[in-house]
Amino acid sequence: MTIKEIKESFMRVHEIQDPLFDLYKDDERKGVQIIIKQTKKRLAHQQELKDAFAKRFNIEREFWNQGLNQIAGIDEVGRGPLAGPVVAAAVILPHDFKLLEVNDSKQLTDKKRRELVNVIKEKAISYAYAVIDNHVIDDVNIYQATRIAMKQAVLSLTVQPQQLMIDAMDVDMDIPQLKLIKGDAKSNSIAAASILAKVTRDDLMIKYNQQYPEYDFCHNDGYGTKKHLEALKKYGATPIHRKTFAPVRDLTKN
Incomplete structure (x- = not known):
């Protein structure tokens, strides 16, 4: 040969x-x-x-062995930005889910996340996401807004979960919950949710970039980059900026 x-x-x-x-x-x-x-x-x-x-399926497997088959992984994206919503996603994966590249969304490229998210949606038993805008964030604070987003995501699932696995948070629900620090790196279910939440929020920020191109939202996702901060000083805050977040708050004081 x-x-x-x-x-x-x-x-x-x-x-x-x-x-x-x-x-x-x-x-x-x-x-x-x-x-x-x-x-x-x-x-x-x-x-x-x-x-x-x-x-990354060890924890889910422990629950499955107890007869708990509907395990929802939950994660959020967007707690730190100065603009835009916080987005939470909930995903229930089947036992035979074998998408090996699913991992903490921060470890993946945008291209890879977009490739994976479609397969996650196709293979998941159920998935849902929730978007909480900057006005609610300003009203109740980002921590509570994140909890609201997570709860809404769980309630939007078409299958009632028997157990929740959450990345470093807890949700105001009666369903049993396991809080995992850096859960998106320890659980495929949470990692899948992190990918769904990330892509969903990125797409929203790309749309906002069309409305407010000066702020470069398509590249910074609302985080306080140099270009974003310069635009804030020059043009002021947009309707999607979080008024309670410094330096937006400090800017409005001036």
Whole structure:
């Protein structure tokens, strides 16, 4: 076989025990040995993904073993920005969910999040999100607004969850809850919710950018970047700015 043909064959290899490795291990062609090395590296990376993914299902698996099958992971995006809403999402994943790249949304590129979010929606038993605008945030504070968003997301699920898993928060509901610090890195359910919440909020901020292009919302998502702060000083606050957040609050005082 030519090196090109061998490369194509190894691209179809998914196990380190594949007989192709033994078949070509003594092949003296440098190109063949490079292909073998690259394939082993690819398989090792894939195994690392599988192991990490399985570990992020440990907590859900404990609940499933107790007969609790409807486990909702909950996360939020947008607590820190100076403008825009806070968005929470709730996701119930099936036992056979195998989207290995699902992880803390902050660890993923925008392109990857957008690829994953459609599959999450397709595979999830149920998912929902809630958007709480800046006016409510100013009225009740960001912590309470986040709790409201999480509660609304859970209530919007088409399936009643038996257990909630929440990233570092609690929700005003009677459903049993497990609060996990950095939960989006410990639970696939919370990670899936973080991806859904992130993409939903990013899309909202892109729309707001069309209304208020001076503030660069499509790049800063409402966070206080240099360009955003300069626009605030020059143009003042928009209707979507959080008036109780410094420096917006300090700007309105002046």
